[in-house]
Amino acid sequence: MHDGMNSIRKRQLHEIIFEADTPAGKLFDILLIVAIVSSAGVVMLESISSFRANHESALHAWEWFFTILFTVEYALRVACVGRPSRYIFSFYGMVDLLAVLPTYLGAFLPGSRYLVIIRMLRLLRIFRVLKLVKYVADASEINRALAASRRKISVFLYTVLTLAVVLGALMYVIEGEAHGFTSIPRSIYWAIVTLTTVGYGDISPQTPFGQFVASLIMILGYSIIAVPTGIVSAEMTAQRRLTTQSCPECSAEGHDPDAKHCKFCGAQI
Numbered sequence: 001m002h003d004g005m006n007s008i009r010k011r012q013l014h015e016i017i018f019e020a021d022t023p024a025g026k027l028f029d030i031l032l033i034v035a036i037v038s039s040a041g042v043v044m045l046e047s048i049s050s051f052r053a054n055h056e057s058a059l060h061a062w063e064w065f066f067t068i069l070f071t072v073e074y075a076l077r078v079a080c081v082g083r084p085s086r087y088i089f090s091f092y093g094m095v096d097l098l099a100v101l102p103t104y105l106g107a108f109l110p111g112s113r114y115l116v117i118i119r120m121l122r123l124l125r126i127f128r129v130l131k132l133v134k135y136v137a138d139a140s141e142i143n144r145a146l147a148a149s150r151r152k153i154s155v156f157l158y159t160v161l162t163l164a165v166v167l168g169a170l171m172y173v174i175e176g177e178a179h180g181f182t183s184i185p186r187s188i189y190w191a192i193v194t195l196t197t198v199g200y201g202d203i204s205p206q207t208p209f210g211q212f213v214a215s216l217i218m219i220l221g222y223s224i225i226a227v228p229t230g231i232v233s234a235e236m237t238a239q240r241r242l243t244t245q246s247c248p249e250c251s252a253e254g255h256d257p258d259a260k261h262c263k264f265c266g267a268q269i
Contacts, residue, residue: 011248013080017073018246032073032122036099039066040120067103070119074100077251082267086250093251095121156227160195167191167217171210179206195221 019025039062045051046059074096081087088097099119146153168188175181180203181190190203194217205214246252249267262269 010080013076014246014248017077017080018248018251035066035069036119036122039063039070042066043119063103066119067100070096071100081251082249083265086252086265090251092122153228156224160224163220164188164191164195167195167213171205171213174210174213175205175207179210180204191217194218195224197221197225 015022016024016028042059042062045055046063052059077087077093077096078084087093095118099122102118165188168191169184171191172181172184172187175187181187186203193200194214197218199218205211247262247265247267247269250262250265252262252264259269261267
């Protein structure tokens with residue numbers, strides 16, 4: 001009987017903390033977002049020397065308040081998940097942990113507390129909080145498309161890197177040290193900057209032939225921009241509908257609307 005009551009309470013706590021389907025869950029997440037934004041604001045204000053000099057005590061107190069608040073919240077998340085290790089080592093689990101560690105580390109390593117700005121990453125939860133299911137589905141679709149096209153993208157990046165090496169070496173031969181191309185690595189750097197159409201201008205060809213080659217590289221840069229876009233777009237043709245349902249065991253999201261079990265751990269949802 002006691003175990004049954006604990007199971008029910010654990011389930012209710014999970015729905016409040018991890019779900020955005022209930023009023024209590026949505027309220028919890030909205031308050032959490034307010035706390036995250038407020039804590040990030042405190043860190044930003046603390047980085048302003050004039051403001052910190054006049055309000056150092058208050059800023060320090062608020063920093064520890066948010067740290068303790070997020071520590072309690074993190075502990076509750078771990079406690080209400082059936083498989084804590086799955087949550088702890090998940091993306092959101094690592095972000096939630098990193099949100100509280102810097103303040104504690106700041107007691108031993110001065111300056112590290114400013115890393116609490118990592119808390120802003122937790123705003124990714126806004127997709128769940130506001131029940132933006134279609135955006136969650138789109139994000140999941142992009143992740144799936146990137147994973148499916150990783151080999152093609154790897155080949156593309158290898159090709160671009162090879163082009164940068166060849167073209168950089170070529171420009172080193174054409175321009176030489178007299179025109180700023182003092183070494184092949186520096187020339188490769190110029191080729192990458194030019195090929196990606198960034199164009200810092202810190203190095204530029206001076207000879208007519210070098211300028212002609214640079215023009216070809218710039219045009220080539222524009223032509224290859226669309227390649228990775230096309231690769232990923234081709235993988236996104238198959239659309240899938242997903243929900244924000246969170247698994248009570250591993251806290252994973254991105255399940256199909258008719259799913260009865262978690263696609264990641266097999267637990268009932």
